[in-house]
Every structure is written in structure tokens, then in C-alpha cells.
Amino acid sequence: MTKPHPVITARELTKVYDETTAVDHISFEVAPGESFGLLGPNGAGKSTTMRMVGAVSGRTSGELDILGMDPNLEGPAIRAQLGVVPQQDNLDHELLVRDNLIVYGRYFGLPTAWLTERAEALLDFAELQDKADQKVDSLSGGMKRRLTIARSLINDPKILLLDEPTTGLDPQARHVLWDRLFRLKEQGTTLVLTTHYMDEAEQLCDRLVVIDEGRIMAEDSPSALIRQYSSKEVVELRFGSDRNEQMADSIREAAQSLEVLPDRLLAYTDDGEGLLHHLKGQGVEPVTSLVRRSSLEDVFLTLTGRSLIE
Amino acid sequence: MSRADTSKAVKADRADRAPSPWQFWFVTERKIRALRGYASSAFITSIANPVVYLLALGVGLGSLVPEGVQGVDYLMFVAPALLAMSAVFVANEESTYQILVGFRYRPIYIAMHQTPLRGVDIVVGHVTFVLLRMLATATIYFLVIIAFGGISQGSALWMVPIAAMTGMAIGSLIMAYAATITTDRGQLPMLYRLIFVPLFLFSGTFFPLEQLPIFLQPIGWISPLWHGAQWGRVVSYGHVEPGWLTAVHGVYLALLIVLGVTLAIRTFTKRLGR
Numbered sequence: 001m002t003k004p005h006p007v008i009t010a011r012e013l014t015k016v017y018d019e020t021t022a023v024d025h026i027s028f029e030v031a032p033g034e035s036f037g038l039l040g041p042n043g044a045g046k047s048t049t050m051r052m053v054g055a056v057s058g059r060t061s062g063e064l065d066i067l068g069m070d071p072n073l074e075g076p077a078i079r080a081q082l083g084v085v086p087q088q089d090n091l092d093h094e095l096l097v098r099d100n101l102i103v104y105g106r107y108f109g110l111p112t113a114w115l116t117e118r119a120e121a122l123l124d125f126a127e128l129q130d131k132a133d134q135k136v137d138s139l140s141g142g143m144k145r146r147l148t149i150a151r152s153l154i155n156d157p158k159i160l161l162l163d164e165p166t167t168g169l170d171p172q173a174r175h176v177l178w179d180r181l182f183r184l185k186e187q188g189t190t191l192v193l194t195t196h197y198m199d200e201a202e203q204l205c206d207r208l209v210v211i212d213e214g215r216i217m218a219e220d221s222p223s224a225l226i227r228q229y230s231s232k233e234v235v236e237l238r239f240g241s242d243r244n245e246q247m248a249d250s251i252r253e254a255a256q257s258l259e260v261l262p263d264r265l266l267a268y269t270d271d272g273e274g275l276l277h278h279l280k281g282q283g284v285e286p287v288t289s290l291v292r293r294s295s296l297e298d299v300f301l302t303l304t305g306r307s308l309i310e
Numbered sequence: 311m312s313r314a315d316t317s318k319a320v321k322a323d324r325a326d327r328a329p330s331p332w333q334f335w336f337v338t339e340r341k342i343r344a345l346r347g348y349a350s351s352a353f354i355t356s357i358a359n360p361v362v363y364l365l366a367l368g369v370g371l372g373s374l375v376p377e378g379v380q381g382v383d384y385l386m387f388v389a390p391a392l393l394a395m396s397a398v399f400v401a402n403e404e405s406t407y408q409i410l411v412g413f414r415y416r417p418i419y420i421a422m423h424q425t426p427l428r429g430v431d432i433v434v435g436h437v438t439f440v441l442l443r444m445l446a447t448a449t450i451y452f453l454v455i456i457a458f459g460g461i462s463q464g465s466a467l468w469m470v471p472i473a474a475m476t477g478m479a480i481g482s483l484i485m486a487y488a489a490t491i492t493t494d495r496g497q498l499p500m501l502y503r504l505i506f507v508p509l510f511l512f513s514g515t516f517f518p519l520e521q522l523p524i525f526l527q528p529i530g531w532i533s534p535l536w537h538g539a540q541w542g543r544v545v546s547y548g549h550v551e552p553g554w555l556t557a558v559h560g561v562y563l564a565l566l567i568v569l570g571v572t573l574a575i576r577t578f579t580k581r582l583g584r
Contacts (some may be wrong), residue, residue: 058583091421
């Protein structure tokens with residue numbers, strides 16, 4: 001079977017602002033229907049990459065191909081095929097909820113009569129039907145984000161770009177949003193999303209790149225990344241902040257690897273309970289201990305030596 | 311296929327996908343829809359304003375000048391300037407904070423730029439809306455002036471487009487400036503006090519420019535409002551001035567509009583594409 005032609009191809013993509021290099025020679029491809037994530041801490045260059053992929057911001061060097069077009073030459077034609085959910089709310093607060101969808105659709109040159117119908121379907125999808133005639137200001141954070149996602153779908157985009165889609169939302173609102181995004185994924189929409197939440201990346205991304213300081217550190221599916229860069233399980237041990245460092249040596253031998261954080265030790269092993277049992281036998285008594293499965297957080301820590309959310 | 315053919319095909323393909331030259335209208339349309347929220351208050355102001363100004367200045371202040379100015383009633387003298395000013399006020403209202411807010415606090419321009427709309431569409435669409443609003447306001451003003459008996463000939467109707475041109479000249483320049491503001495340090499109120507108000511007072515608005523000492527008169531010559539007001543006087547009551555000067559009014563205002571709109575397009579494009 002031949003591989004389908006990628007909808008996004010970036011080669012050595014670079015963006016320099018004044019003196020700072022925000023994105024530093026990154027290369028990746030996104031296949032149609034794929035759900036692709038950019039994972040990294042704040043300031044890693046995710047949003048800048050998204051702005052270049054969104055054909056909004058020009059690149060300093062490298063190559064970028066979106067749906068067979070060059071964003072430097074055909075920005076508007078590319079943008080006509082994209083749906084964008086930006087990090088910062090840019091809904092139109094002078095318009096009602098329903099009009100936000102219709103007016104935004106007009107920017108694509110779509111006919112008003114068609115948009116009026118489409119807006120109803122999208123209000124249903126976003127579960128905002130009973131807010132349709134209200135002002136945007138009356139919506140909660142989660143509703144605003146749902147409206148933004150509904151708005152991004154108005155032109156039936158080939159690629160949906162989501163920049164930190166659930167940042168700042170409470171857990172319940174995040175789950176509602178994930179459910180909506182998961183449905184889109186099932187319908188075959190190509191999703192490209194940035195996040196600094198591990199669980200979000202694990203839930204939504206088929207494949208992701210880990211970005212730090214404008215560079216790609218690793219690329220694979222979430223589970224493969226965990227397999228490659230972490231152990232099966234992690235034991236979190238707390239000895240109190242002054243003793244963590246001191247206890248590290250006695251644990252290091254027993255674990256596959258060890259990360260010393262200011263507030264806790266992370267011991268990587270394939271058998272968490274076994275390790276804990278072994279330590280107790282040696283007289284190592286942590287204040288608290290927790291055995292959990294490895295996550296992308298651990299991958300990031302292994303790759304960069306820093307934690308994702310600081 | 312030879313290389314030349316391929317590049318020709320690519321060009322033809324690109325031409326197919328090129329943005330429509332009319333897509334600026336979607337930005338105008340959005341403003342019209344947003345206007346529904348404040349349409350009634352905008353309408354009431356645009357009737358109340360001329361009534362109040364014409365009563366206070368034309369009738370009230372005018373009673374102190376029984377001999378009139380430049381051979382006409384004071385009301386007739388002041389009306390073209392007030393009409394032009396009404397358009398300038400609309401332009402000022404739409405081209406200052408609105409622009410700042412659209413980039414920063416409620417970034418609708420960022421949202422528009424996510425779609426096929428470009429900087430040029432946003433600027434032209436906005437300016438088109440302001441032009442329509444100025445024409446509407448100036449038309450109402452014109453009708454109120456008629457009611458006060460402030461015109462003496464049919465060509466006075468030309469005051470309406472002249473007022474809109476005056477507003478556009480000032481509005482597009484302010485818009486270009488407002489688009490450069492990234493941090494609000496009170497630049498806009500400053501602009502209003504240091505440039506807007508002096509222009510408004512020293513532009514031959516309430517008295518002929520010649521009444522000022524010669525060293526202050528250049529303020530009027532560079533002021534779009536002076537050119538708009540003088541041109542309005544020519545069409546309204548046949549104010550006598552050399553033909554070349556009338557031509558200068560038109561050319562000067564047109565040049566400022568071209569300059570302002572060009573600068574605004576450049577600033578918008580650069581800022582949105584950062």
C-alpha cells in the first residue's frame with residue numbers, strides 16, 4: 001500500500017524573531033486523517049509553528065507545504081481550507097453567539113442562507129443551542145472554547161489546528177471538549193494540536209513530536225514514546241524536601257533510572273510494587289509513595305531533564 | 311511538458327485560487343451587523359448633534375454677528391464646516407480605540423486573518439463601512455441644515471461627499487497610526503488633545519482663517535478640515551476663491567486618503583503576519 005500524500009510537510013522549518021530563534025529547523029509530516037500533536041512546555045515554539053502552519057506568519061527559512069501549496073505564496077487559499085482554534089479567545093464580542101458563526105463563515109465567502117443552516121448544526125454539535133441568541137460575554141470559558149471550535153468548522157476544513165485547546169478549563173469542561181474533538185477525529189478530520197498536558201496528548205494524538213526550545217526532541221505515538229523513553233511504571237517517593245537528595249543514592253541501584261525533583265524522587269522500573277517492597281526490605285521508609293504507569297510527562301523529563309509544567 | 315509549460319500551469323492554478331477582490335465586503339458586512347447593537351443611539355446622535363450645534367453656533371453665536379461673514383449669514387458660513395466636522399467625528403470614533411481593541415483586547419482582526427481575509431481586505435472593508443456611516447451622518451446633517459435655512463443653492467448637496475472625503479482623509483491616517491500601537495500608554499487621548507482639538511479650532515471652522523495672525527494660518531493650510539470646510543463653502547453658497555485653490559482642496563484630500571489607506575494596509579499586513 002502506498003502512503004497517502006501528507007497534508008502538511010515541514011522541512012527544516014525555522015522562525016527567527018529579531019534575535020531569538022523560536023522554531024529551529026524542525027521537520028515533520030502529517031498524513032490525512034491523522035491526529036498529530038506538538039507537545040512541549042510554554043515557550044517551546046509550538047504556537048509559532050502553528051501560526052506558520054496556519055499560513056498566518058511567514059517562515060524565516062526552510063520549506064513548508066500545506067495541502068500542496070506554499071503558505072508564503074498562497075496564504076489565503078490555504079487558510080480557506082483550514083479551521084483554527086487559537087489559544088487566545090478571539091470571538092467577536094460585538095455579535096451574538098449565532099452571528100459569530102455566520103459572520104465568520106462569511107469571511108470565507110460562503111452564502112448566508114447556507115451558513116444559517118450550518119450554524120444551527122454546529123450549535124447542536126457544540127451544545128450551545130440555548131445560548132444562540134445571547135452575547136458571547138455571557139458564556140463560560142468552556143462554552144467559549146466550544147463556540148470557537150464550532151466556528152472553526154464552519155468552512156468544513158480539511159485540517160483543524162488547535163492551539164492549547166483546553167488550557168484554562170476546569171476538568172469537566174475539558175472532558176466535554178475532548179469528547180467533541182474525539183468525534184471529529186472519528187469522522188476523519190485531520191487534527192493538529194499543541195498542548196502541554198500529557199493526558200490530552202495521550203487521549204487525542206495518534207502521533208506526536210516533543211518540542212523543547214524550538215527543536216524536536218522525539219517523535220512517535222504516545223505509547224511508543226513511553227516504551228522508548230521511560231519504563232513501564234514509576235514509583236513516586238517523598239522523603240521531605242531536605243532528605244530527597246540524600247536518599248537518592250540508595251534507590252538509584254534498585255531502579256532502572258532515577259529523577260530527583262525538588263519535591264519528590266521518580267524511580268523508573270517495570271515493577272513498581274516490587275521496587276517498593278525491595279526498598280522497604282532495605283529499611284528505606286518514604287513519607288509517601290505512589291506507584292503509577294509511566295506517562296508522557298516522564299518521557300519529557302527523561303528527554304530534557306525538566307518537567308513540563310513549571 | 312516543458313518547464314515553461316509547468317510554471318504556466320502552476321500560475322493558472324494559483325490564479326484560480328486567488329482571493330476575490332471583493333472579499334473586503336465581508337468586513338464591511340460584519341460592521342453593519344455589529345452596528346445593529348448601537349444603531350438607535352447612533353441615529354439619535356446624528357440628528358441631535360446638528361440641531362444642537364446649529365442652534366448654539368448658527369443661531370446663538372450668529373446673533374452676535376448680525377453683519378454675517380464673507381457676505382453671508384453666520385449660520386450659512388459655519389454650516390459647511392460643522393457638516394465636515396460631523397464626518398470627522400464619526401471617522402475618529404471608528405478609527406481609534408476600535409482599531410486598538412481589534413488587535414489587542416478583542417482581537418477580531420487576528421480572527422479575520424485566520425480566514426482567507428488579508429490585511430488589505432480588513433483595512434478596505436473597515437474604511438468602506440466608515441465611509442458609509444459618514445455619508446449617512448452627513449446626509450442627516452445636510453437635511454437639518456436645510457431645515458435651518460443654511461444653504462442657498464442646489465450644488466450644496468456636494469457638501470455631503472466633501473464631508474465624507476474630509477473624514478476619510480483624517481480617519482485613514484488615524485487608523486494607520488492606531489494600528490501601530492502595541493501598548494496603550496494613552497497615545498490616543500494625547501492625539502485627540504494635541505492634534506485633533508487644535509485642528510478643529512484653527513481650521514477656519516468658526517471664523518475665517520484670515521482672522522488669525524499669519525504665523526498661525528499654516529495650521530489651517532495643512533488641516534484637512536480647513537480644505538473640506540472651504541470646499542464646502544464654495545459649493546454651499548458660492549464662496550469666492552481662485553479656481554486653483556478649489557482644485558488644491560480636492561487633490562490634497564485625495565492624496566491624504568491614498569496615503570492614509572496605504573499606510574494602514576502596510577501596518578495591518580505587517581502586524582498580522584508577524
